[in-house]
Structure formats: structure tokens, C-alpha cells
Amino acid sequence: MSERYELLYWPSIQGRGEFVRLSLEEGGADYVDVARQSGGMKALRGMLESGDGGLMPYAPPILRHGDLVIAQTANILMYLGPRLSLVPDDEKSRLGAHQLELTITDLVKEAHDTHHPVGSSLYYEDQKPEAKRYTRQFVHHRLPKYLGYFERVLEQNRDSGGNHLVGSGPSYVDLSMFQVMVGLDYAFPKAMKKLASRTKRLRALAGRVAERPRIAAYLDSDRRLPFNEDGIFRRYAELDIEPAD
Amino acid sequence: MSERYELLYWPSIQGRGEFVRLSLEEGGADYVDVARQSGGMKALRGMLESGDGGLMPYAPPILRHGDLVIAQTANILMYLGPRLSLVPDDEKSRLGAHQLELTITDLVKEAHDTHHPVGSSLYYEDQKPEAKRYTRQFVHHRLPKYLGYFERVLEQNRDSGGNHLVGSGPSYVDLSMFQVMVGLDYAFPKAMKKLASRTKRLRALAGRVAERPRIAAYLDSDRRLPFNEDGIFRRYAELDIEPAD
Numbered sequence: 001m002s003e004r005y006e007l008l009y010w011p012s013i014q015g016r017g018e019f020v021r022l023s024l025e026e027g028g029a030d031y032v033d034v035a036r037q038s039g040g041m042k043a044l045r046g047m048l049e050s051g052d053g054g055l056m057p058y059a060p061p062i063l064r065h066g067d068l069v070i071a072q073t074a075n076i077l078m079y080l081g082p083r084l085s086l087v088p089d090d091e092k093s094r095l096g097a098h099q100l101e102l103t104i105t106d107l108v109k110e111a112h113d114t115h116h117p118v119g120s121s122l123y124y125e126d127q128k129p130e131a132k133r134y135t136r137q138f139v140h141h142r143l144p145k146y147l148g149y150f151e152r153v154l155e156q157n158r159d160s161g162g163n164h165l166v167g168s169g170p171s172y173v174d175l176s177m178f179q180v181m182v183g184l185d186y187a188f189p190k191a192m193k194k195l196a197s198r199t200k201r202l203r204a205l206a207g208r209v210a211e212r213p214r215i216a217a218y219l220d221s222d223r224r225l226p227f228n229e230d231g232i233f234r235r236y237a238e239l240d241i242e243p244a245d
Numbered sequence: 246m247s248e249r250y251e252l253l254y255w256p257s258i259q260g261r262g263e264f265v266r267l268s269l270e271e272g273g274a275d276y277v278d279v280a281r282q283s284g285g286m287k288a289l290r291g292m293l294e295s296g297d298g299g300l301m302p303y304a305p306p307i308l309r310h311g312d313l314v315i316a317q318t319a320n321i322l323m324y325l326g327p328r329l330s331l332v333p334d335d336e337k338s339r340l341g342a343h344q345l346e347l348t349i350t351d352l353v354k355e356a357h358d359t360h361h362p363v364g365s366s367l368y369y370e371d372q373k374p375e376a377k378r379y380t381r382q383f384v385h386h387r388l389p390k391y392l393g394y395f396e397r398v399l400e401q402n403r404d405s406g407g408n409h410l411v412g413s414g415p416s417y418v419d420l421s422m423f424q425v426m427v428g429l430d431y432a433f434p435k436a437m438k439k440l441a442s443r444t445k446r447l448r449a450l451a452g453r454v455a456e457r458p459r460i461a462a463y464l465d466s467d468r469r470l471p472f473n474e475d476g477i478f479r480r481y482a483e484l485d486i487e488p489a490d
Contacts, residue, residue: 055341055411056401058348058394070340072347079340095315095324096300102317103303109354117362117375119382130362130375137364149303156301166300 005031005080006064008044013231014183014224016073016108017061022175023077025218027084033223034064074101077172086175088167097166100153100173104180107146111180111187112232114138114239124229128238135239139191143184144243147199150177154201162201163208170212177202178209183233190242250276250325251309253289258476259428259469261318261353262306267420268322270463272329278468279309319346322417331420333412342411345398345418349425352391356425356432357477359383359484369474369481380484384436388429389488392444395422399446407446408453415457422447423454428478435487 005024009017011033024031034040047062047069057071063079070076078098081087087097117134118127150165159168166173181202185192196203209215218224227233250269254262256278269276279285292307292314302316308324315321323343326332332342362379363372395410404413411418426447430437441448454460463469472478 055344056394056398057344058351058391068337068340070344072344075340075344075347078343092313095313095320098323099300099302099315099317099320102320106303106354113358118378119386121382121386130378133363133375137366141364141366146303149301153301 003066005029006034007031008034008040008047008062008064009060010044011035011040012225012228014179014227014233015061015231018179018225019073019172019176020061020063020076020080021223022179022215022218023080023084023086023172025223026170026172026175026212026214027080027086028214029080029084074098074105077101077176081172084172086170086172088169088171093167097171097173100150100165101176103146103149104173104176107142107180108183108232110138110142110146111184114187115234115236124234124236131236131239135241139188139241139243143188143191144195144198147195147202151199151201154205163205165205170209174205174209175215178206178215181206182210183227186227187233187235188240189235190240194242248311250274251279252276253279253285253292253307253309254305255289256280256285257470257473259424259472259478260306260476263424263470264318264417264421265306265308265321265325266468267424267460267463268325268329268331268417270468271415271417271420271457271459272325272331273459274325274329319343319350322346322421326417329417331415331417333414333416338412342416342418345395345410346421348391348394349418349421352387352425353428353477355383355387355391356429359432360479360481369479373483376481376484380486384433384486384488388433388436389440389443392440392447396444396446399450408450410450415454419450419454420460423451423460426451427455428472431472432478432480433485434480435485439487 007017007020007024009015035044044060048057050056055069057069061073061076063070063076070079081097087094114135115124115131116127117130124131153165154162157164164170164174165177210219252262252265252269254260280289289305293302295301300314306318306321308315308321315324326342332339359380360369360376361372362375369376398410399407402409409415409419410422455464
């Protein structure tokens with residue numbers, strides 16, 4: 001298919017849509033970010049109610065391509081990967097890439113829950129004590145465990161000299177990991193600084209992704225929304241705590 | 246490949262491994278539940294540390310098949326689906342099946358978090374007030390929203406007369422939905438009773454899955470572990486609350 005890709009996602013946050021945006025940008029795809037166009041929010045809401053030609057999605061991001069309507073971030077990236085040359089060709093690598101992306105999805109959910117541990121139907125302001133407690137266990141236990149895991153995956157991927165998470169070249173998983181690292185740096189600068197010596201390969205990976213010409217151009221454009229306190233990664237002084245030594 | 250499937254998962258709970266077990270059983274697969282064999286826990290722990298022939302997994306369940314090592318429940322089911330004839334052949338249906346399975350994954354995570362809203366590194370007993378608050382929003386908002394969504398997916402899937410979530414016949418998504426329904430019935434009997442009139446198609450689906458000969462035989466065997474208070478779906482009297490009218 002050579003139809004234009006249409007991304008349907010909330011227009012004012014990076015959120016989960018950003019993982020899709022990064023792949024579309026790096027892949028040089030012809031795409032439109034529908035809800036950021038005039039009338040686009042109406043299209044997004046309509047899609048959530050109807051399914052419009054495919055399975056009705058539960059939530060954005062949603063990718064429309066030809067007559068396909070695909071939801072769930074990792075599912076979208078699995079679809080885009082081969083089409084944008086952002087994943088190796090063999091089944092083993094593709095299953096591995098998707099496995100890593102789903103583990104990134106789990107980490108992103110927990111990062112989100114630091115400010116919404118009780119539920120998304122309540123404001124952060126209505127769950128601050130719980131957020132503080134959740135964040136303590138996240139920063140002390142979960143964050144080092146997840147980042148330690150991805151650091152080891154890089155180390156063990158000898159095909160790439162430790163430079164890529166899957167295969168011997170850049171993939172959508174590297175792009176997603178970049179987004180996680182910059183998001184965590186935004187939300188938890190103290191913890192990320194303290195973890196720097198244990199995340200050297202991840203830091204180097206994020207730095208290399210940021211310097212890829214298409215990503216650098218994108219990050220520099222107004223298509224890249226800034227982080228803010230409506231997204232997944234939020235900076236709240238009271239949650240910016242240090243992990244234990 | 247005709248090699249035997251090896252499932253690596255905790256031997257004393259249904260947990261996320263149960264979604265894989267149900268597909269292996271319905272598909273009539275030749276498989277071994279490694280950790281339930283003598284010495285199996287050692288194999289499971291070894292796998293978590295080494296990756297043994299594939300990408301090191303972050304967590305179980307893990308499926309080993311030939312030289313493939315696959316982790317993340319939905320990823321495993323996506324791999325098994327075509328091999329066990331538990332998903333339609335076309336790309337659109339397969340993407341749709343995986344999308345639904347990932348939404349089931351999200352619901353399962355939230356059901357788990359009702360008893361562990363602060364974190365898995367703490368006991369339930371150490372997060373009871375937070376669990377009560379999380380469960381209130383889960384039962385009042387999230388549970389009706391998720392089940393209403395899946396009920397509508399059934400209704401809109403006219404290929405199957407509203408009898409299956411994907412395509413015109415049973416798939417791994419139907420099996421997973423069965424597991425979610427019986428798990429929720431175990432954990433939240435009051436809420437599920439109250440939601441019965443709004444989940445008629447889902448209830449009928451779960452009933453039909455339970456009566457499929459291979460599933461019925463499995464449920465009746467000692468391979469099916471009972472629900473307990475170490476798994477995802479737990480029955481705690483204080484969390485068994487009713488949703489709002």
C-alpha cells in the first residue's frame with residue numbers, strides 16, 4: 001500500500017502517540033497527524049465511537065492506512081516496522097522487537113501511574129499522597145529494574161556492538177527507548193542522574209537517536225510538542241525523588 | 246516446526262500463564278508446563294537470567310519453541326494463533342485479534358492493581374487503604390467501560406452473529422475473554438452480578454468457551470489450577486464492592 005498514513009491522537013500531548021510519530025518521522029513516511037489539523041478532533045472522536053471500517057478501537061493512538069484501522073501503540077509499531085524499514089526481516093528478530101516494545105509499554109504505564117496511581121478518572125491533585133507512595137516504589141525498585149534490564153539487552157546484543165536493542169541497526173524499539181529516556185529525564189531528573197552510571201549504554205543510544213538527521217529535524221520542528229503536565233511524563237517537584245544507593 | 250512447546254511460568258498460580266495454557270489446550274498442542282515438572286523452577290529461573298538462545302525475557306510467561314524464546318503474553322498468543330488455528334488467516338483479522346488481546350492485557354493489569362495499587366514489591370496487607378480506593382474507581386468506572394467495550398465489539402462482529410470477538414469462529418481472543426470473565430467473577434462477584442444485564446453477550450461467550458470439549462476437559466483436570474490469593478484475580482471481601490447504578 002502506498003496510501004498516506006493517518007495518525008489519530010490527542011493533539012496537545014506527546015503521550016503514547018509520540019512513539020508512533022517518532023517511527024513515522026524516522027521512516028520518512030507520508031503521514032498526517034489528523035487531530036492537529038482543523039476539524040481533526042471531530043474525526044478522532046468519531047473514530048472512537050464507530051470503528052469506521054475496522055475494529056472499533058478502545059483508545060488512541062489509532063493508525064489508519066488504506067482500509068486498515070489499527071489501535072494499541074505496540075501493534076501499530078509492529079505494523080509500521082517492516083513498511084518503514086525499522087525492524088529486521090526475520091521472524092525471530094520481529095518477535096523480539098515486539099516483545100521489547102511491550103516491555104517498554106509496561107514501563108510507560110508504570111511511569112504514568114506515578115501521578116495517577118488511583119485512576120485516570122481523578123485529577124492528580126486528588127491522589128497526591130498515593131502518588132508519592134507509588135513514586136517511591138517506582139523510583140527505588142521498578143525504574144532501576146526496568147532500566148537495568150534494557151541495559152543488559154543492549155550489552156547482550158553483540159550483533160550491534162551494544163549499539164541497538166534489536167538486530168544490527170536502528171529499529172522502532174531504539175526510537176521508543178529514546179522517548180522513554182527523555183521522558184524519564186523530564187519527569188525524574190534526580191533519579192535519572194543517580195542512575196546514569198548504570199545506564200551508560202541506554203544514554204548513548206538515546207544520544208545517537210537524537211542525532212539521526214530526520215529525528216533531529218523533527219525534534220527541532222513545531223511538530224514535536226513539548227513535555228507538559230497533561231502527558232505521561234510529568235515533572236512534579238514532589239515526585240522528583242532520588243533512588244536509594 | 247513440530248517441536249513440543251515448552252511453557253515457562255510460575256507453577257502455583259493461573260496468572261498470565263493461564264492465557265497461554267488455554268490456547269495450548271484448545272489447540273491440542275503438544276506442550277509441557279516446565280515449572281510444574283520436577284526441577285522446573287530451576288529451569289524457569291535460569292531462563293530469566295540468561296535468555297538461553299534468544300532475547301532475555303523480562304518476566305514470565307515464556308514460550309520456548311524450537312530455537313525461539315518468546316515472552317509477553319500477547320506476543321506468545323500472536324505466535325501461537327496461526328499455528329494452532331486460533332486466529333483467522335488475513336492480516337486485518339490478525340491485527341484486530343492482537344489489538345483486542347492487548348486491550349485485555351490492559352484490563353488484566355488494572356484488575357491486578359486493585360490489590361497492588363502501590364506496587365508489587367509490597368504485600369497486599371501493606372497497601373489496603375490504597376487498594377480500597379483503587380478498587381472503587383475500578384469497579385465504578387474502568388470495569389464497566391472495558392466490559393461495555395468488549396460487549397460492543399461482539400455486537401458489531403456480524404461475521405460471527407455476535408458469537409465471537411474476531412472473525413467467524415473461535416480464536417485465542419475468545420479464550421482470553423473467557424479467562425477474564427471467570428477471573429472477574431471470582432474476584433468481584435457483586436460487581437459482576439450487577440453488570441450481568443449489560444454483559445449478556447460476554448457471558449454467553451464465556452459459557453460457550455467453557456463447554457468446548459478440550460476446554461471442558463482441561464477445566465476438569467488437575468492441570469487447571471484453582472484461583473487463589475497469590476494470582477491476578479483475588480477474592481478479598483473488602484474489595485468485593487458494587488458499582489453505582
